[in-house]
Amino acid sequence: MLEQLLIFTRGGLILWTCKELGNALKGSPIDTLIRFCLLEERSGSNSYNYDAPGAAYTLKWTFHNELGLVFVAVYQRILRLLYVDELLSMVKREFCEIYDPKRIDYNDFDETFRQLRKEAEARTEDLKKSKQVGRPVNDSKKQGHVKKGGADGGNKKKSEAKGGSDDDDDNRAGHNKLENGHSNGHHIETDGSRGLAIGNGKENASVNVGAFDVSKLQKLKNKGGKKNDTAVSDSKGAKADPKKKATKKNRVWDDSPSQSKLDFTDPVENGNENIDVVAANQGESMMDKEEVVSSDSEDDEDEVGKGSAPNSKKKGWFSSMFQSIAGKANLEKSDLEPALKALKDRLMTKNVAEEIAEKLCESVAASLEGKKLASFTRISSTVQAAMEDALVRILTPKRSIDILRDVHAAKEQRKPYVVVFVGVNGVGKSTNLAKVAYWLQQHNVSVMMAACDTFRSGAVEQLRTHARRLQIPIFEKGYEKDPAMVAKEAIQEATRNGSDVVLVDTAGRMQDNEPLMRALSKLVNLNNPDLVLFVGEALVGNDAVDQLSKFNQKLADLSTSPNPRLIDGILLTKFDTIDDKVGAALSMVYISGAPVMFVGCGQSYTDLKKLNVKTIVKTLLK
Amino acid sequence: MEGIEQWKSEAEQRIQQGIEYVLQIPPVQLYSAAAVLVFTTLLFILVRLLRRPKSNTIVLSGLSGSGKTILFYQLRDGSSHQGTVTSMEPNEGTFILHSEAGKERKVKPVHIVDVPGHPRLLPKLDEFLPEAAGIVFVVDALEFLPNLRGVSEYLYDILTKASVVKKKVPVLICCNKTEKVTAHTKDFICKQLEKEIDKLRTSRSAVSDADVANDHTLGTPGKTFSFSQCTNKVSVGEASGLTSKIADVEQFIRDNVKP
Numbered sequence: 032m033l034e035q036l037l038i039f040t041r042g043g044l045i046l047w048t049c050k051e052l053g054n055a056l057k058g059s060p061i062d063t064l065i066r067f068c069l070l071e072e073r074s075g076s077n078s079y080n081y082d083a084p085g086a087a088y089t090l091k092w093t094f095h096n097e098l099g100l101v102f103v104a105v106y107q108r109i110l111r112l113l114y115v116d117e118l119l120s121m122v123k124r125e126f127c128e129i130y131d132p133k134r135i136d137y138n139d140f141d142e143t144f145r146q147l148r149k150e151a152e153a154r155t156e157d158l159k160k161s162k163q164v165g166r167p168v169n170d171s172k173k174q175g176h177v178k179k180g181g182a183d184g185g186n187k188k189k190s191e192a193k194g195g196s197d198d199d200d201d202n203r204a205g206h207n208k209l210e211n212g213h214s215n216g217h218h219i220e221t222d223g224s225r226g227l228a229i230g231n232g233k234e235n236a237s238v239n240v241g242a243f244d245v246s247k248l249q250k251l252k253n254k255g256g257k258k259n260d261t262a263v264s265d266s267k268g269a270k271a272d273p274k275k276k277a278t279k280k281n282r283v284w285d286d287s288p289s290q291s292k293l294d295f296t297d298p299v300e301n302g303n304e305n306i307d308v309v310a311a312n313q314g315e316s317m318m319d320k321e322e323v324v325s326s327d328s329e330d331d332e333d334e335v336g337k338g339s340a341p342n343s344k345k346k347g348w349f350s351s352m353f354q355s356i357a358g359k360a361n362l363e364k365s366d367l368e369p370a371l372k373a374l375k376d377r378l379m380t381k382n383v384a385e386e387i388a389e390k391l392c393e394s395v396a397a398s399l400e401g402k403k404l405a406s407f408t409r410i411s412s413t414v415q416a417a418m419e420d421a422l423v424r425i426l427t428p429k430r431s432i433d434i435l436r437d438v439h440a441a442k443e444q445r446k447p448y449v450v451v452f453v454g455v456n457g458v459g460k461s462t463n464l465a466k467v468a469y470w471l472q473q474h475n476v477s478v479m480m481a482a483c484d485t486f487r488s489g490a491v492e493q494l495r496t497h498a499r500r501l502q503i504p505i506f507e508k509g510y511e512k513d514p515a516m517v518a519k520e521a522i523q524e525a526t527r528n529g530s531d532v533v534l535v536d537t538a539g540r541m542q543d544n545e546p547l548m549r550a551l552s553k554l555v556n557l558n559n560p561d562l563v564l565f566v567g568e569a570l571v572g573n574d575a576v577d578q579l580s581k582f583n584q585k586l587a588d589l590s591t592s593p594n595p596r597l598i599d600g601i602l603l604t605k606f607d608t609i610d611d612k613v614g615a616a617l618s619m620v621y622i623s624g625a626p627v628m629f630v631g632c633g634q635s636y637t638d639l640k641k642l643n644v645k646t647i648v649k650t651l652l653k
Numbered sequence: 654m655e656g657i658e659q660w661k662s663e664a665e666q667r668i669q670q671g672i673e674y675v676l677q678i679p680p681v682q683l684y685s686a687a688a689v690l691v692f693t694t695l696l697f698i699l700v701r702l703l704r705r706p707k708s709n710t711i712v713l714s715g716l717s718g719s720g721k722t723i724l725f726y727q728l729r730d731g732s733s734h735q736g737t738v739t740s741m742e743p744n745e746g747t748f749i750l751h752s753e754a755g756k757e758r759k760v761k762p763v764h765i766v767d768v769p770g771h772p773r774l775l776p777k778l779d780e781f782l783p784e785a786a787g788i789v790f791v792v793d794a795l796e797f798l799p800n801l802r803g804v805s806e807y808l809y810d811i812l813t814k815a816s817v818v819k820k821k822v823p824v825l826i827c828c829n830k831t832e833k834v835t836a837h838t839k840d841f842i843c844k845q846l847e848k849e850i851d852k853l854r855t856s857r858s859a860v861s862d863a864d865v866a867n868d869h870t871l872g873t874p875g876k877t878f879s880f881s882q883c884t885n886k887v888s889v890g891e892a893s894g895l896t897s898k899i900a901d902v903e904q905f906i907r908d909n910v911k912p
Binding site: 037039041042043044045046047048061062065066069070071099101135136423424425427428429430431433436439 | 717718722726730734735736737738739740741742743744767769771772773774775776802803806852853855
């Protein structure tokens with residue numbers, strides 16, 4: 032049974048709720064839906080799962096873009112209602128006929144709704160009867176829908192993981208086109224909903240598709256049996272196998288005693304005689320410089336026109352001109368497709384991951400369908416404007432990224448502000464750590480470095496050199512030590528000598544490497560840093576999606592606490608090497624929801640700047 | 654064809670006559686006439702430019718969930734209808750306040766804009782601020798302390814925007830949800846906000862001279878910040894959206910939108 036069906040405007044006023052289904056909704060599913068799905072440009076997905084103490088809902092929605100209305104249906108997740116989509120579209124049709132912007136209450140709609148519901152239920156009853164016959168057919172359907180339904184929105188609420196495994200219930204209950212691929216990203220806040228074992232397990236197929244939705248973030252925040260994720264990740268690709276070549280004596284990341292001495296650092300006496308090149312003052316870090324924004328000409332409009340013109344094939348020049356002047360009645364999906372496809376291709380040439388571009392286009396399509404084209408505008412320009420809006424919205428940070436303010440706040444509490452730099456191999460963690468240290472130093476913040484990369488030869492020396500040049504203390508314990516313990520001791524040392532910030536450098540690791548990720552998770556959980564910064568290079572393409580999602584997943588899975596720490600921010604490096612292929616920024620922000628806090632744009636200390644949202648959006652859409 | 658020819662010749666004749674007539678007028682008269690014409694045009698343009706029409710826009714801003722949309726509908730219709738959800742788009746309307754609807758004297762309609770508070774929709778605020786005659790900053794008095802940092806940052810951002818400082822736009826800090834028992838008082842809220850903004854001042858101004866985030870700094874350096882140090886008038890009021898106690902807000906609107 033439907034729990035509730037609401038109609039509200041995009042401005043937030045509720046126009047109508049069904050009075051028959053008078054159940055009060057537990058928690059605030061609608062607000063969560065808006066905040067974590069619709070505003071995150073995930074409105075292209077089919078449904079959204081919400082968990083609250085004592086209830087687990089699934090929400091489905093549809094828009095009427097012309098009038099600016101949203102129709103949302105809420106129902107219990109264990110009941111798989113087949114008629115919800117149909118009901119929503121029927122309700123949309125009927126309501127729009129009686130809608131009037133001046134009117135506020137629509138009590139007469141109750142009757143209409145009752146009838147519609149009966150109709151929809153009756154129709155699905157018939158459909159179910161016919162479906163009973165054709166059940167085997169649904170198996171193959173499921174695969175298809177699993178691939179499609181990978182991208183569901185999810186909520187970011189912290190909760191425990193559901194114990195249910197993913198595939199059983201799908202096999203048990205009837206296959207439901209609507210339900211496939213929706214069952215991810217649920218959170219439960221208390222143990223109460225454990226009982227809903229029949230409920231959807233996580234649809235790990237989403238990992239298969241490689242689409243990671245932010246929903247999983249919070250969902251994965253709790254332990255409780257997410258092990259099936261790792262099983263699925265096999266299909267993703269070969270795991271890094273540290274025990275490959277027999278020729279080289281590999282460093283093994285477990286507790287077995289190490290073979291031979293691997294620490295080739297020079298004895299301390301020689302160290303001090305090295306030439307100390309002190310990086311006195313290289314000038315102002317680019318973080319503090321204002322970004323010079325060059326105003327681009329508006330020739331992108333014409334380019335778009337030329338691009339979509341060949342697509343409009345049979346339409347003919349005259350009819351499209353006429354349409355653009357007179358304004359078309361309503362935008363259909365088929366009209367939007369060519370423009371959207373062109374936009375998607377353009378985004379992909381700018382190095383945006385393919386699935387991100389796909390999801391974005393779906394979301395924009397959902398927000399434009401049914402809208403009236405204003406006169407004197409082409410479809411392509413409307414689509415472009417909507418996409419630009421969406422991009423600005425995604426790249427605008429959700430929370431304040433004022434690190435200095437956080438540092439000051441931590442200073443007042445007399446604890447050091449701990450930042451951990453994580454990432455795959457070779458992205459520039461150590462270099463950018465030094466840049467951040469330089470910038471903080473320029474603002475009179477006392478910094479301390481912690482060399483927790485105890486694996487790579489030369490890592491400690493590298494940091495030591497940076498520390499010497501910047502004249503900041505460094506805490507190191509050499510090689511082959513447990514990074515988590517080194518970090519812990521570093522933080523204690525910082526508390527003792529009153530450093531404001533501790534920057535922890537970790538070893539690079541591939542996201543598939545289980546033991547390494549476990550070690551990282553241990554470091555993060557043991558030390559509870561204030562900021563977990565994921566360092567990603569701007570050159571990365573589709574792998575960005577995989578890296579970020581796996582990192583988040585592993586951090587969540589392998590943590591022992593109920594509220595695991597996930598990636599809080601992104602540091603984008605090697606930004607000077609890409610000219611205008613800035614898509615990696617978009618992919619990373621979309622997939623993880625974390626804001627880009629710094630951008631590394633060179634190899635000297637001053638090459639660190641903030642992300643300028645408008646410039647990036649302009650470059651992406653050029 | 655002949656008609657056109659005829660008209661052409663007639664037109665030429667007329668033009669000839671006109672030119673002859675003009676040449677006959679003594680030059681002084683001609684020049685003075687031209688001068689008067691030019692002068693009046695200039696005056697007209699000047700007056701138009703300098704007379705800045707007083708805008709009648711009031712902007713409702715604040716964090717998400719503080720009660721702006723409810724306030725908007727209270728001002729417009731006098732009731733909060735069936736409730737609201739998080740706004741995705743701004744609510745705009747030009748209307749006469751509901752409480753003044755019955756009055757006989759002529760009241761100018763007010764243009765009220767309710768800007769969504771969600772951080773991702775922050776750029777929308779910049780669209781409406783330049784034309785604002787007054788800003789109502791709505792604060793959730795119930796959930797004040799957990800959101801203190803976010804509230805103070807938002808308020809700081811508004812108070813340091815170039816358009817707000819230059820035009821000295823008055824700001825009303827409206828403490829909403831006061832009908833609840835555990836809601837804080839407006840004095841408490843005011844003091845806490847002043848303290849937080851003081852802290853923000855030091856950390857934000859420490860960023861650099863070329864501060865890209867904020868256009869101006871607030872208050873006088875060296876002294877603890879208080880709202881009286883702002884160049885624009887900042888006042889504090891109370892309201893309760895759900896129970897229609899919006900007298901402070903209405904008073905503020907009436908003060909700033911001259912009828």
